[in-house]
Amino acid sequence: MNKRRWLAHIVFRALVHRRGRTLLLLAVLTLASSLATALGLVSASMRARVAEETRKYGANLVVVPESARVEVGSGGLHFGAIGEPAYLSQEQFLTALAKSGVKGDYSFHLEGALTLKGVEIPCEGVDFAQVRRLSPWWQVDGDWPREGEVLGGGDLTPRHHVHPGDLFEFGGGKGVVRTRVSGVVTTGGDEDDTLFIDLKELQEQMGRPGQVSEVRLLADPGNGSLKDQAALLQRHLSGAVVKELRQVGRTSEDLLGKVQLLMLLVTAVVLVTAGSSVAGTMSTTVLERGKEIGLMKAMGGSRWDLLKIFSAEALLLGVGAGVGGFLLGVVIAKFVAHSVFAADAALRLEFLPVAVGVSMLLALAGSVGPLLSVFRLDPVQSLRGE
C-alpha cells in the first residue's frame, strides 16, 4: 500500500471512529461555507437584479438647457410655456459625454408643435431606436414607426381620430408633412397626448438642425453613484443642467450597498463563530487523543508525521464540508432570492472553490492551536496516565 493512500485510509478511519464529533464539525463547517456561498450568490444576483430594475425605470439623468421654459399645468390642463424655449446642441452633449467618461445609453428629445387640420398638437422629435431602448414599458398598438412614419399618443385617438395605418398631413412647420401613423402608444403619462416624429424631420421643420430640448440619459449605476456621474457630466456642460430624473437609481444603489455591507458583517460573524467552535471541538479531540498521539510518537512518528496526519484530517473535513456547503448554499440562495427578492439566483460554479476554500481555511485555522499542542506533546506523559 502506498504511503499517501495509507494516510487517507487511517484519517478516514479516525474520522469514522469519532462519528459524532466528525458530524458536528462537518455540520458547522458546512453551515459556515453554505452561508458564505448563499450570501455571495444572493448578493451577486441582487446586483444583477438592481441593474435590471434600474433599466426598467428608463433614463436616470436628464439634461435640459439652462433657461428652459417653465411648463404651466400638465396633461389636459396644459396652458403652454412661459418664457422663450431654449435648446441644447446635440454635438455639445456628445462631446461632454465623451469627455466626462460617463457611460450610458441616451435619447434626444425635441419638443415642438405641429398642426393637424388647424389644431395644434404637441409633438416630440425623437430617434425611435433610442426611445425604444430606453423606454421598455411603452406599449405600442400597431408597429413601431419605420422611416417616414410617426407614432401617436393614446389620447390623440379619441381627440383627433388617429388610428394606426392612417395617413395625415401635418402643418405648422416649414412645409406640410404627409405621413402615416404606424402605431399608437399608451404609457399613462404625458406621452399619451404627444405625437412622436423622427427627430431629424422635426428639427428640419422647426429650423433647428442639430438642436434638442432635452436629453435623457441612462447612466450605468455600476459606474459609481448617480450623483457623482451627474456632477461629472455637469462639469463639461455649460449652458445646461443635469438633473437626476428619478430617485429610483439612487435609492436602489444605496440599498444595495447597505445590504451588501450587512451581508458581509453577517458572514464575518458566522465565520468567526464557526471558527471558534471548530477550534473548541478540535482541541477536545486532540486532548482526548493524547494517548494515541503519544503512542504514535513512541512508535517513531516524527512531529511532522503527526502534523501531517492531523492537518490531513482537518483538510478532509474542510473539503467535504465545502462541497456540501456549496450545494446547501445554492439551495438557500435560491430560497432567499425567490422569497425576498422575487428573483432567481443563478447557479454560479465559481462559488464552489470559494465555498471549499472557506471551509478548508476555517478548518485549518480552527486547528492551529490543537496542532501546536500535538507538535509539543510529550509522549512519556501522555502514555503514563491511565
Added chain:
Amino acid sequence: MAAIIETSGLTRSYGDICALKPLDLCVPEGEWLTVMGHSGSGKSTLLNLLGGLDRPTGGSIQVRGTDLASLSEDGLARFRRDCVGIIFQQHHLIPYLTALENVMMSQYFHSVPDEAEARHALERVGLGHRLKNRPGELSGGEQQRVCIARAIINSPRLLLGDEPTGNLDHKSTTMVMELLRELRDEDRFSIVMVTHNQEVAAWGDRTIHMDDGCLVREERIKAC
C-alpha cells in the same frame, strides 16, 4: 560481545526529585535484562531513556554506538523507529484500527506499509485468525501479542518492555513470555524488560534490582 547499551553516570531528575541517580549499565548484544523494583524506583525512567522517549539530565547513554543525548527531536524519532520496539503494559493499540492496521501503522512511520509482511508478523505471534479484529474485540493476551508483533515488525535490535505482563493472568503471561523467548531466539535482539513479578524475571538472563533511583543488586540467572 559488543554492548548494545552503554550508560555512564546516567541521571534524570524532575525538578528537585532525582528519579535516576548516576547509573552505569552495560547490556551486551542479545542479552535479556530484567529490571525489578517498586514503583517509583526509577525503572520506568530508565526504560524511557533507553527508548529515546525522554532525555537524560546528566551522563551519557549510548545505544548501538549512538549518543542519544546528542540527537535532535526528529533524530530521536528516527532512532525510535529504526532501532527500538516498545511493548506497553496497557498495550496502547489504536482503538479504531484493526490488528493488522495497528501493525501497519508502525511500518508506515518506519518506511512504507506492507500488508503481506504485517500479516506474516501476526501469524508469527499466533494471531493469523484475528487480523481484522479491532483491539476491543481481542482479549488482553491477544492485544499484548498484537503489541509484540507491532514492536518487532521493523526488526529492531532492542526490545523494551514496560511491565508487558502486568495486566495479564497467569496463563497469558506464560504464553507471552514463551513467544518473546521464541522470537528472540530467531531474531537475536536484546530485551530490556521492567517488571515486579519474580516469575517473569526468571525468563531473563540477568536481573537488576533498583531502589530510589539506584542500582542496588544484580543477579545472573543464566550465563550469556
Added chain:
Amino acid sequence: MTALKVIPQLLCWAVLVPVMSRSLTGMATAVTAAAGFVVGVAGENLLLAYVGGELPFRPLRGVCGVIFLLLWGASVWALYRRGSKGSDAEAVSSPGPLAAGLAASATGVLAGALTLCRLAPLDGGAVRLVPYLSLACAGAVLALAATFPARYLPERLAPRGIPLLALVVSALMVMACSVQRLDIFSPLSMEVMKFIHDFVHQFFESMLIPDHPFFRSDVWGYIGLLFSDKVGLWGGLALWYLPVLFIALALRLERLPSVAHIRQGAARRKLLASFIHERRLRLVAPLFALVLLTGAAYQSRFPATEYWDPKPVEVTATPAGQIVIPKKGEMDLEDGKLHKFSYSQGGRQARFFVMLTPAGQLVTTLDACAICQPEGYGQAGNAVICYYCKTLIPLETVGKPGGCNPVPVPCSVKGDAVVIDAMTLLNTWESTVQVTAHGKGMGK
C-alpha cells in the same frame, strides 16, 4: 532603471550556476560559466556595435529554438528509456570534466548574450560602456559567488543528466523571453495557430467539402473556436510544457529497485522508502523548471512595456461624420511620436493612430495590420513594433500599406487639424479585423 531590467535574468543566472556547479564539477564549472558569461556579453556587444540590425538577434533566437528542440528530444528519449534503467544511467550522472566544461561555458555564453540583449538600445547600436562592463562584472561575480551557496545545496537535490538540462534550458528561456526580439514563445504559439488553421483548411479541401453551404452557422461557431487566439496560446503552452512534463513523468515512472533478494522485511521496506523519497526529490528540478517556463511564458505574454504606447484618446465625430483632431490641441501631433485614438459609434469601434513620419507627413493608420491579430503597435525609437508578431516597422514606411505595416486610413490636413472620415475608418477597421481575427469560419 537599467539595472532593474536585468534583475530577473541575473536572478536566473544566480540560481542556475550553483545548481550547475553542484551537479557538474564544482568550482571549475563556476569559473568556466563565469568566463563564458563574460565572453557572451562581450561578443554580443561587438555584434551589436559593428553589425547592427537584426543580425545580432536572429542567430541567438535560432540557438534558443534549437536548445528547446534539444530539450524535446531529450525528454522523449528519457520517456523511452525509463524502463531500462541500468548501468548507463550512472554514466549520465557523472560527465567527464571536458563535457562539463563545455556545457558550462556554452550556458555561460548564451546567458551572457541573452542578458546583454535586454540592455540593447531599441534603436540599434551597442550598449554603453558602463552598463556593459557592470553587467559583465555582475555576471562573473554572481557565478563565482555561487560556489558558496552551492556547498549548502544538498547532494540529493542536485539534478543530473536530463533534469539538469531541463533546468538549464528553462532558465535560458526565461532570459530569452524577457527580450521581445528573442522571445520564442509567442512565435511558437503563432505557429501552432497557423498550423491548426492550415490543417483544417487542407482537411476540408482534401475531403472536397465546400466551406460554407453545408454547415449550420452554429457548427461554424464550433469550428471557429479552432481559429481563435486562445487555441494558439493553449497549444503553444502545451508544446512549451510538455518536454519538462515528459521528463518529470519519466522520473516518476522509474521502476522501483528490485528488493526481492533482501530477506529482512524492515530493510526491504527501508530501501523502497528511501528510493521513493529520492525519486520525489529528483522531481524538484523539473518542477522548478516548470515554474521557470511559466515565468518565461508570462513575460512573453505580458512583456514589460518599454515602448511608447499612449492610452487611446476617445474622439467623436462631427454630425457630418468627420473626426477632427487639432494638430496642437491637448497633444502635439507633430512631435514624431505616435498618438493613439479610439472612435466608437453605436456598437462599432475602431482604434487608430496619427503620427508624423520622418518625411514630414502626417499619416493616419489603424492600430492593426492586415495580417496579425489586432494587438496594436508601440513605438520604439525610429520604428513601431507590432505587439503580435514583434516585427519592427521603420517609421519611414508607416503609412504605406502591405505586410505587417499598420493599415493606412485616408486623411486630410485642413488648416490646423487632421480630418478623417468616420465611416471610412470604421469600415476599414472592420474589414481588416474580420480578416485577421479569424473570428467566424474561414474568410475564404
